[in-house]
Amino acid sequence: MRVLVVGAGIIGATLAYRLARSGAHVTIIESTAPAAMASGRSFGWINASFFVDAPHHHFRAAAIDAHHRLEADLDAQLINWTGALWYEHQDDRFDAMAAALQDLGYPSQQLSKAQFAAREPHVTPPARALHLPAEGSTDAASFTRTLLSAALAQGAQLLQGCRAIGLIETAGRITGIRSPEGNHSADHVILTTGVATPALLRQIGLHLPMLLRPGLILRSRPLPKLLNHVLVSPTMEFRQDSEGRLHAPTSANHQADDTAAIATTISELADAALATLRGQIPEQDIEWEAITLAHRPIPADGLPVMGEVLPGLTVAVMHSGVTLAALAAELVAASVLGQANAEIPAAYSPSRIVKRAPA
Numbered sequence: 429m430r431v432l433v434v435g436a437g438i439i440g441a442t443l444a445y446r447l448a449r450s451g452a453h454v455t456i457i458e459s460t461a462p463a464a465m466a467s468g469r470s471f472g473w474i475n476a477s478f479f480v481d482a483p484h485h486h487f488r489a490a491a492i493d494a495h496h497r498l499e500a501d502l503d504a505q506l507i508n509w510t511g512a513l514w515y516e517h518q519d520d521r522f523d524a525m526a527a528a529l530q531d532l533g534y535p536s537q538q539l540s541k542a543q544f545a546a547r548e549p550h551v552t553p554p555a556r557a558l559h560l561p562a563e564g565s566t567d568a569a570s571f572t573r574t575l576l577s578a579a580l581a582q583g584a585q586l587l588q589g590c591r592a593i594g595l596i597e598t599a600g601r602i603t604g605i606r607s608p609e610g611n612h613s614a615d616h617v618i619l620t621t622g623v624a625t626p627a628l629l630r631q632i633g634l635h636l637p638m639l640l641r642p643g644l645i646l647r648s649r650p651l652p653k654l655l656n657h658v659l660v661s662p663t664m665e666f667r668q669d670s671e672g673r674l675h676a677p678t679s680a681n682h683q684a685d686d687t688a689a690i691a692t693t694i695s696e697l698a699d700a701a702l703a704t705l706r707g708q709i710p711e712q713d714i715e716w717e718a719i720t721l722a723h724r725p726i727p728a729d730g731l732p733v734m735g736e737v738l739p740g741l742t743v744a745v746m747h748s749g750v751t752l753a754a755l756a757a758e759l760v761a762a763s764v765l766g767q768a769n770a771e772i773p774a775a776y777s778p779s780r781i782v783k784r785a786p787a
Contacts, residue, residue: 431764432457432605432614434592434628437467438568439744440620441575442498442753446761448582456576456584457605457612459591463572466622467749469722470568471645471665471677473658474507474751476534477514477525477560480730483775485532487732487755492562494754502578506571508670509564512658513544515557526558535562550654550709554661565658565667568750587612592621594631595741602632602741616764618742622725625745634737635785636745636778637728642721644694646701648674649717654709663704674714676705694719725749732776734760743778 436458479485604613650672666676732746762770
């Protein structure tokens with residue numbers, strides 16, 4: 429089977445690897461560079477402690493298991509499985525979160541202030557926190573490049589600098605894409621194009637509603653080893669990478685942030701986030717090095733959109749792609765190849781949300 433994967437972000441690269449490994453002839457179409465958009469500007473937290481409902485939680489927990497399978501398959505460490513410390517709330521909402529995670533069967537342990545301080549001696553300790561040992565973080569751009577290289581090693585091909593400007597429809601079936609350089613045909617086309625997906629679907633009369641969600645991530649200059657976990661505080665989420673840089677969204681509760689527009693300058697937001705970060709890690713000389721802006725691909729109901737929308741055309745659009753990439757790749761690849769070993773949950777089917785565009 430000839431498959432075009434449009435978009436070389438974390439979903440596209442991981443999916444291309446799974447397809448190529450299963451014997452498909454895969455061509456990856458990328459208009460700029462791999463992980464150039466949201467994937468390369470992600471906070472990189474892999475978790476199931478953020479969820480819309482119980483099935484969504486279980487799906488994200490299954491995605492964590494899929495990441496472990498992917499690491500074993502590649503014999504590579506893609507993720508820093510540090511665990512997370514969650515203390516976003518200290519009131520009744522803390523108790524509700526602890527009870528919800530326990531009811532869902534998600535590994536968690538309540539820590540006292542002293543226990544938190546022992547784990548994170550450089551961080552201002554809260555009265556209590558939840559330790560979530562199953563979680564971790566990754567450099568999503570590096571992850572994407574690793575999976576893309578693995579896909580190419582399995583025989584996939586990359587067309588970089590090739591922009592998909594439309595879909596080719598023949599007798600009710602999608603048979604390829606149009607680009608300024610010419611047409612590219614395939615037996616199946618998969619859109620892993622993030623926020624660019626609605627525009628491509630609109631050209632064939634389909635409407636995919638998505639939320640406008642700009643996200644800014646601050647990155648510090650390198651520092652000595654300070655942090656041991658992903659930390660989720662009342663004012664921000666933050667973590668430290670292997671090179672010593674701190675990463676933090678400029679908004680509190682980045683996972684559920686519903687801001688649709690940036691109200692001030694990016695530099696002012698960076699300065700404000702830096703001040704917050706300094707409050708979390710006192711007595712450290714923290715300076716910001718860079719701040720990245722990306723529009724997160726979030727369908728209107730907040731849930732993944734995965735599956736066939738027309739014969740020959742599949743979409744895979746979701747947030748967080750970093751958490752869901754390994755599982756989404758398994759399920760979408762199996763669906764496209766007609767394998768019976770996996771099934772995309774009906775709750776995430778495009779049919780629930782992709783409709784005929786109004787005339």
